[in-house]
Amino acid sequence: MQAAIVSTANSAFPPFPGFRSFSQRRRFSLPTRKMWSSSFGARRIVCACSLPPRKWGDDIEINDLSVPEHSSSGREFEDDSNVLIECRDVHKSFGEKRILKGLSFKIRHGEAVGIIGPSGSGKSTVLKIMAGLLAPDKGEVFICGRKRQGLISDEEMSSLRIGLVFQSAALFDSLTVRENVGFHLYEKSSMSDDQIAELVSNILAAVGLKGAEDQLPSQLSGGMKKRVALARAIIFDPTADTIEPEVILYDEPTAGLDPIASTVIEDLIRSIHSKGERKLGKIASYVVVTHQHSTIRRAVDRLLFLFDGRILWQGLTDEFITTTEPIVRQFASGSLDGPIRY
């Protein structure tokens, strides 16, 4: 994840005069998306890096952190009828550096996919391209079968909502944890401040941050910031009335967390996944960029291995440790012996 992009995303949500007090939120106007667009040229980034409130149904239990069974058959991944996001022959360079050199893959409805690969291989770049924050130099991105032109568009938002949880959390520095997590609800929801505060407290408790409501991001550790960002991505609006398929992209959600905190996050990511059914309050699919073995084992079903600008290998999570592909094998074992040289 590059600092430049993160700061761009942060600048899309500057604290506005009067914004500190959400209890007075109806006495001043938060900027509309149009205002964001004209003021910061960042309308599309706003749409993608933090999800607006979703409709969650009564069936969601935030405390239900049980891990659903992993898919056991690779066959379902051959079904092309339900593709939400497809990258086709995507190329991306930064200056002289060719990062992506013909990357192709599909994310289907119901999937839990991990993207792994060596540091600097372009995993975060792929997420940003999927989210519509970066445009490929060459190649195509299809959203629900429709080719994306440039960056994310409002038209696309109506068919699929894509949220990106940044590696660096990208919190608003001058807002409290409660205000960061409840940001979209305070702006868009018909819920009362007390209801939002209660919902925020429940979500914070679920990510292990009970009692952190009034703290500022500067008072939190890196791991705590990550959990706040996750809480912001998964908070729901139980009063909204639309259900749209939704994909969340997580960039190293467990990096820097202790093993137990990682497990909480991994199970939380699982617990809001609908696994294909269009269910109120659950997300259709998610993609996790990670280096953590625990996250690979616990939070995803299928893996894409990115190497030298392409998908070198893909398979089910269980196959990752048994594959005979030499590069993947070396990566999985962490051995210094093998084709990858540092």
Ligand SMILES: Nc1ncnc2c1ncn2[C@@H]1O[C@H](COP(=O)(O)OP(=O)(O)OP(=O)(O)O)[C@@H](O)[C@H]1O
């Ligand atoms: N906006 C940018 N400008 C210039 N170079 C960039 C930019 N974004 C990414 N890069 C470069 O592209 C390469 C891939 O970066 P990226 O963050 O996508 O890799 P990654 O696989 O996610 O790395 P890591 O696992 O270390 O987080 C790096 O060499 C990085 O320096």
